[in-house]
Amino acid sequence: MRTRSPAGFPSWLCGVAGALMLAASAGQAAPLDAAGADLAISGATVVSPERATPLENATVLVKDGRIVAVAAGPVKGAAAREIRAEGKYLVPGLIDSHVHLYHATGLKRRYTRDFDALHAAYMKQLPRSFLYYGYTTVIELNADAETNARFLSAPHHPRLRHCGQGLILHNGFMASEIPPGELAEQYPNYLHDSYGDAPLPKGAAAAQHTPQATVAAIAAAGGICVKMYYEEALWSPTGPPGHALPSEAIIRDVVAAAHARGMPVLLHATTPKGHRVGMAAGVDVLAHGLWEWPGVAYDDPHTPPEIADLVDREAAAGIGVQPTMRTLRNTASMFDPGSLEDPALDDVLPAPFIRYLKTDAQVQRQMFMTLFGSALKPGANADDIRRLQLAFNRRYETLIGRMDAHGAHLFFGTDTAVGGFGWGNPPGLNGYWEMLGWARGGVSPRTIFEAATIRNARMFHLDREIGTVEPGKRADLLLMNSNPLETLDAYASISTVILDGEVLSRASLSARAP
Numbered sequence: 001m002r003t004r005s006p007a008g009f010p011s012w013l014c015g016v017a018g019a020l021m022l023a024a025s026a027g028q029a030a031p032l033d034a035a036g037a038d039l040a041i042s043g044a045t046v047v048s049p050e051r052a053t054p055l056e057n058a059t060v061l062v063k064d065g066r067i068v069a070v071a072a073g074p075v076k077g078a079a080a081r082e083i084r085a086e087g088k089y090l091v092p093g094l095i096d097s098h099v100h101l102y103h104a105t106g107l108k109r110r111y112t113r114d115f116d117a118l119h120a121a122y123m124k125q126l127p128r129s130f131l132y133y134g135y136t137t138v139i140e141l142n143a144d145a146e147t148n149a150r151f152l153s154a155p156h157h158p159r160l161r162h163c164g165q166g167l168i169l170h171n172g173f174m175a176s177e178i179p180p181g182e183l184a185e186q187y188p189n190y191l192h193d194s195y196g197d198a199p200l201p202k203g204a205a206a207a208q209h210t211p212q213a214t215v216a217a218i219a220a221a222g223g224i225c226v227k228m229y230y231e232e233a234l235w236s237p238t239g240p241p242g243h244a245l246p247s248e249a250i251i252r253d254v255v256a257a258a259h260a261r262g263m264p265v266l267l268h269a270t271t272p273k274g275h276r277v278g279m280a281a282g283v284d285v286l287a288h289g290l291w292e293w294p295g296v297a298y299d300d301p302h303t304p305p306e307i308a309d310l311v312d313r314e315a316a317a318g319i320g321v322q323p324t325m326r327t328l329r330n331t332a333s334m335f336d337p338g339s340l341e342d343p344a345l346d347d348v349l350p351a352p353f354i355r356y357l358k359t360d361a362q363v364q365r366q367m368f369m370t371l372f373g374s375a376l377k378p379g380a381n382a383d384d385i386r387r388l389q390l391a392f393n394r395r396y397e398t399l400i401g402r403m404d405a406h407g408a409h410l411f412f413g414t415d416t417a418v419g420g421f422g423w424g425n426p427p428g429l430n431g432y433w434e435m436l437g438w439a440r441g442g443v444s445p446r447t448i449f450e451a452a453t454i455r456n457a458r459m460f461h462l463d464r465e466i467g468t469v470e471p472g473k474r475a476d477l478l479l480m481n482s483n484p485l486e487t488l489d490a491y492a493s494i495s496t497v498i499l500d501g502e503v504l505s506r507a508s509l510s511a512r513a514p
Contacts, residue, residue, distance in 0.1 A: 032069055035077030037061040039475070039501060044085035046070060047485060048092060048469040049454040054483070060090060062475040065501040069471055083503065088495065089483050091449075092469050093136025093158075093476035095456035096431055098287060098322050098413025101126065101140055101160075102147040105330070105416070105430075106423025107353075112360040114352075121350040123150060125511050126427050127157035129348035132509040133428035134494050136476035137466055139413075139456075141227045141266060141287065142166040156504060159476070161460065163266070164223030167191050167214055167254065169244050171198045173231040176243040189217045191228075191254070195247040211253040219261050224460055226258045227266045227287065230274035234292050237375050251281035264459055266322075272310055279313070285320035285411055285459065289403070291328060291396045298376055299391035303399060311399065315408040320459060322413040323400045325437035326430050328393050330417075333424030334365045335386035340423070344492070347510040348429045357423045368421045393437075401442030410443070411459055412452035432491050439488055449484050475501040 034040045039062040046055040061069040061079065104122040109115040130138055136158050140148065143162035151157055168174045170183060170190045178186050183201065192200050192209040200206055207213060218226055228251060233241050251267065258265045264284035269275055271292045278286050293307055314321065333339040340358050349357075365382065373380045376388055404410060414434045417425040424430075435448050457467025465474050477498040482490035497504045507513060 031074035031076040032059055032061070032071045033077045034059070034061055034075055034079040034082075037063050037068065037079035038081065039063075039498075039503070040075070040079035040082045041085050041090060041477070041479075041498075042075060042082060044088050044090040044479065045483070046090050046469050047449075047483060049450045050468050050470065054089070054485070058090070060469065060477070062498075062501045065475055067469065067471050067473050067475050067477075070469060081503070083479070083496070085479055087481075089480045089490065090469060091478050091480060091484060092453050092467055092473070093478055093497075093499070094134045094431065094452045094491075095137045095139070095412065095462075095466065096130070096135045096414050096416065096452075097139045097411055097456045097460065098324055099138045099140055099416050100142060100418065101138075101151050102144045103417040103419050103425075104353075105418075105425040105427075106357050106361045106364070111363055112356060114356065114360075118353055118356050122353050124154070125348070125350055127151055127154040128509040129427040129429070129511065130158050130431075131156060131428070131497050131499065131504065132347055132494075132506060133431050134478045134491060134497065135428060135431060136478075136497070136499055137161065137456075137462070139163070139225070139460060141225075143221075143223070145221075156499065156502075156509070158499075159466070159474075161224050161462065162222065163225040163227045164218035164221045165189055166227045166229065166268075167218065168229060169193055169246055170201055170204075170209070171244045172246065173229045173233070173243050176241060189214050191246075191250070193244065193247055193250040195249045196244060198244060211250065211257040215254060215257040215261065215263065219263065223263070224462075225264050225266060226254060227268065228254060228283070230267055230269040230271075230277055232271050232274065232292075234271060234294060235372075237371050246277075248277050248281050251277065251283065255282045255284075262461060264461075272307065275310060275314065279317055279319050283319070285322055286314070287322050287324070287413070288327060288415075289321055289323040289325075289396065289400060291392075291399075299388050301391060301395050301398075303395070303402070307399070308402065311403050311408065312406050315403060315406045318409055320409045320411050321403065322411050323396075323403075323438065324413055324415040324418075324434070325393070325397065325400065326425055326434045327415045327418050328389075328396060329433070329437070330415075330420065330422035330424040331368070332386075332389035332393055333422045334368060335382055335389055336424075342429075344429050344432075345426055346512055348426045350511050361423055364421050364423075394440075397437055397441035399441070400438060404438075404441070404443045404447055409455070410438075410447065410451050411455055412448070413456075432488075435488050435491060445488060446485050448488070 042059045046058040140162040266285040266287040267278040267283040268287045416430045454467040457463040479496040480490045481493040484490040
């Protein structure tokens, strides 16, 4: 059994590092010794977010699932396995920091008699689809233990981190959808806003529903973060519902309790009021951008001064934002005639599932029209809604571009797969589409790359393990045919996924594969 250094590296690697340092001090280029490594990736250009410039003709050595050396120049010795990667780009695995694994995009039991078979096929492919597009880590913001266990039982799956079950008020958003008497069963770790005037449910123990107790329960369940909700539901066709919103004071108390445990707090919020409350309470990330503008026409392309000022203040304050553009595009997918014709869907969704989306699932369009059509535009038809959706999405993309230009702290998350109407959140591919949306708004490839790697890793305190191509990090790596700092096509041209040091061909992860 090999001894290990205090830093956690094998003793043989310390010898390699020492030899390299001695050679460097003597002005010599000592060859890297690959002997003893499990895997050597040679000849690639390393693109990693901490590097100002890519490292060309590099060799990366992997041992016991970790990167143990990254260097350019000559190599001696042989690893147990070698990948010749000339002409390719080696990057860290991507991180999607906003997923919901319990939803299957566009699938509801009321739409089809084949729900169970379709759901099972989707869930079986789900982990592979994330990997197919390079997502080696996903963060579930509203965890369901059974779903997480199923995801982790797959032969190959991304690393899964989570925020535990979402921290809801007993009389707030999401709780209002739970049948009477079932709250404690479905959301046992609910929060009581002691600054409000609503009493706790009968028989509840107040000490179990404080910020300190609920955050402790999330941590005990393995959560690394806390998600709260400030959902005004301005989109409701019957007007804003009567559920309670968390007070700024209770959010601040949750933030204090979470930060005491080193856990970031994310606040679901899409309205100016929600963003102002979140910023004042000190949350770390606003989960979703600012897309609901009260009093502004749905298709008005102009950004009101008060909205521009708010997002500029968020940027100056350093609060994080997950734009999750695909949340809106999910609804728009119902009115996009080509939304189900992209051949890339065949790699991330089982064939029977795609057939379902093209047939039974189409009923959603008319259901949406019945509920929301007249609210969006009196007498609207499907073409009217398509144009409105396009205008709504374009103005939001423009806003995200403004945020980036003004120094906003953007974090990459897709909300895959959001519930509600639509089918525009296919796993993995949804991430690539999210990137294209950022780019349409003017966000640079470098910012997108950093947001999906090191920024997410740092926000969720995972940067000692993942997020860069450096010695000591987990060997979660991607080989691409293009440079992601130059073109987003790189994310659609992944050739190899390396997960914890195991080499997986991209083709083996496709829904087309056996």
